[in-house]
Amino acid sequence: MxxxxxxxxxxxxxxxxxxxxxxxxxxxxxxxxxxxxxxxxxxxxxxxxxxxxxxxxxxxxxxxxxxxxxxxxxxxxxxxxxxxxxxxxxxxxxxxxxxxxxxxxxxxxxxxxxxxxxxxxxxxxxxxxxxxxxxxxxxxxxNSQTETSMPIATPANVIEQKVEAKVVIKDRDEITILKQSDVEWVDAAGDYVCLHAKGQTHIKRSTLKELLTELDENLFKRVHRSTIVNLNFIKKVIPHTKGEFFLQLGEFEKIKVSRNYKDAIKHFLAGEQ
Structure with a gap:
């Protein structure tokens, strides 16, 4: 049973x-x-x-x-x-x-x-x-919005803003532009990624691998198979079992770091890139 x-x-x-x-x-x-x-x-x-x-x-x-x-x-x-x-x-x-x-x-x-x-x-x-x-x-x-099959036109300046350390999220007839510096952590969920910023969760259709090519590699580090964190938001490092530990980010966020990715955080704590 x-x-x-x-x-x-x-x-x-x-x-x-x-x-x-x-x-x-x-x-x-x-x-x-x-x-x-x-x-x-x-x-x-x-x-x-x-x-x-x-x-x-x-x-x-x-x-x-x-x-x-x-x-x-x-x-x-x-x-x-x-x-x-x-x-x-x-x-x-x-x-x-x-x-x-x-x-x-x-x-x-x-x-x-x-x-x-x-x-x-x-x-x-x-x-x-x-x-x-x-x-x-x-x-x-x-559920209360009208679906549309028309493609969303992407303004030329949006492409430029991606170069300026931002993340572009298309959601039907809206385009949300997040500053990378505001993104606290990112969680992969199937064919989507969840970007957590300023108390809100933004869902973007993308794989984690694709998103990582957009993010500043000096600012964001992978800490689990499907999780990356913004190093600037780490407040505490809490030891756990079997070589793993947790990262305390905000008031609610506690992120688990797996053994396979712990070296990135150790380098960060040691002041290395």
């Missing part, structure tokens, strides 16, 4: 207790922790490495979507969203996420979510689940 290390996240104490009671009826579930806000959830996911997270969407501060966007894809668990609001694109969840549960939570929906998690665990471990969840978030974000 597969044992799913499970984390519960909800800002309502009664909701936490109810979900905990329902999950304990299922022998496949091993509850490893519970959190009451998004900040705690990110920290617990990094520390506990759960297989599955039951994640509330509506929370003060960081909501459920923010939690997913602030996770490295290599350490992102399977996600079951819980929500009391039908206006979220439930059909998109049904296609892209492991599952969603509409409150009030019942035993049947919990059992269905667990079954789906079991079925996807092997695939998620080999391919990662964050890219599909980001697909759902992207659908929700644009």
């Amino acid at each position: 597969i044992k799913l290390k499970t984390l519960i996240v909800d800002d309502e104490p009664l909701a936490l207790k109810l979900l905990q009671a329902k999950l304990r009826k299922n022998p496949e579930i091993e509850i490893v922790g519970q959190c009451s806000n998004g900040r705690e959830a990110i920290s617990a996911i990094m520390d506990l490495a759960p297989d599955l997270v039951f994640l509330d969407i509506q929370m003060p501060g960081l909501n459920g979507f923010d939690v997913v966007k602030n996770l490295q894809s290599d350490v992102a668990p399977l996600i079951v969203f819980t929500t009391a609001y039908e206006q979220y694109a439930l059909d998109a969840f049904d296609v892209h996420a492991v599952d969603y549960i509409l409150k009030p939570i019942d035993d049947e929906r919990v059992a269905r979510a667990i079954k789906r998690a079991e079925q996807r665990l092997v695939t998620a471990q080999s391919e990662g689940s964050k890219s599909s969840i980001l697909g759902a978030i992207d659908v929700i974000h644009h």
